[in-house]
Amino acid sequence: MSPALPMDQRPTESVPGHWLLARLGKRVLRPGGLELTTALLDAAQLQGKKVAEFAPGIGKTAKLILQRHPASYIGIDEDPQAVALSQEAIGDQGQIRQAQAQATGLESESLEVVVGEAMLTMQGAKGKSAIINEAYRVLEPGGRYCIHELSLRPDGIAEEIKQEISKALARSIHVNARPLTQSEWQAALEQAGFKVISVKHAGMELLDLKRNIDDEGIAGTTKILFNLLRMPAVRKRVMAMRKVFHQYSDSLAAIAIVAEKPA
Numbered sequence: 001m002s003p004a005l006p007m008d009q010r011p012t013e014s015v016p017g018h019w020l021l022a023r024l025g026k027r028v029l030r031p032g033g034l035e036l037t038t039a040l041l042d043a044a045q046l047q048g049k050k051v052a053e054f055a056p057g058i059g060k061t062a063k064l065i066l067q068r069h070p071a072s073y074i075g076i077d078e079d080p081q082a083v084a085l086s087q088e089a090i091g092d093q094g095q096i097r098q099a100q101a102q103a104t105g106l107e108s109e110s111l112e113v114v115v116g117e118a119m120l121t122m123q124g125a126k127g128k129s130a131i132i133n134e135a136y137r138v139l140e141p142g143g144r145y146c147i148h149e150l151s152l153r154p155d156g157i158a159e160e161i162k163q164e165i166s167k168a169l170a171r172s173i174h175v176n177a178r179p180l181t182q183s184e185w186q187a188a189l190e191q192a193g194f195k196v197i198s199v200k201h202a203g204m205e206l207l208d209l210k211r212n213i214d215d216e217g218i219a220g221t222t223k224i225l226f227n228l229l230r231m232p233a234v235r236k237r238v239m240a241m242r243k244v245f246h247q248y249s250d251s252l253a254a255i256a257i258v259a260e261k262p263a
């Protein structure tokens with residue numbers, strides 16, 4: 001994939017699944033849907049806070065954050081088109097910068113909340129730890145890091161099943177998705193110095209009809225279904241993704257964690 005190509009021109013066979021879904025008109029691109037995002041943002045206590053979002057994507061959560069009246073908002077995404085789309089979504093209410101979440105260029109201890117959804121899962125172990133360390137660095141003591149990612153269950157899931165799921169996700173989503181179990185996510189945060197203060201779960205129902213009606217509304221879901229009907233190549237890929245989510249539905253879940261940098 002060339003990040004410079006507009007999303008709708010990236011080849012259908014290889015474009016990452018989230019951009020494929022965005023092309024259909026899907027706006028909620030994280031595993032636990034709007035319900036888990038809402039729970040996460042509630043726990044983050046955003047009003048009056050200096051907030052950064054890692055990987056705003058198309059700016060959906062950015063808008064929800066801004067509705068909660070933070071003192072300031074800055075988004076960091078590595079993809080130039082995501083930067084343009086999310087800046088357009090929030091207008092002049094905040095700034096979106098193109099950078100990697102591993103090295104944001106933000107000042108140390110300059111923020112009170114960092115939010116990041118559906119972006120750590122797609123990093124390898126080194127990338128995950130670099131991004132978590134960066135969140136720790138930019139947060140003030142007492143600040144909160146709020147993540148919403150894909151998780152594996154149960155905690156003791158066999159290594160072969162883990163590998164099998166990662167391969168199936170990579171083949172269908174075209175993203176090297178490496179979800180962790182709840183205790184592995186917690187350990188990754190604690191290793192950086194965070195204290196986990198809340199954990200919530202939801203089913204991995206990103207491509208289920210009911211979840212789409214909840215997240216996108218009737219009109220949004222109708223538009224997605226209509227686009228699926230008229231785009232056979234996209235439909236084929238979405239069906240393959242859905243099949244993998246269903247095949248491993250017992251082992252896959254969405255997880256939202258709020259962690260605090262000790263005061």
Ligand SMILES: C[S@@+](CC[C@H](N)C(=O)[O-])C[C@H]1O[C@@H](n2cnc3c(N)ncnc32)[C@H](O)[C@@H]1O
Binds near residue numbers: 030060078102
């Ligand atoms: C699945 S989308 C999620 C977007 C948004 N957070 C949401 O939940 O709707 C993944 C986003 O992460 C961004 N991303 C992936 N790795 C990144 C990194 N290392 N630094 C910054 N952005 C990254 C991609 O450009 C993309 O916008």
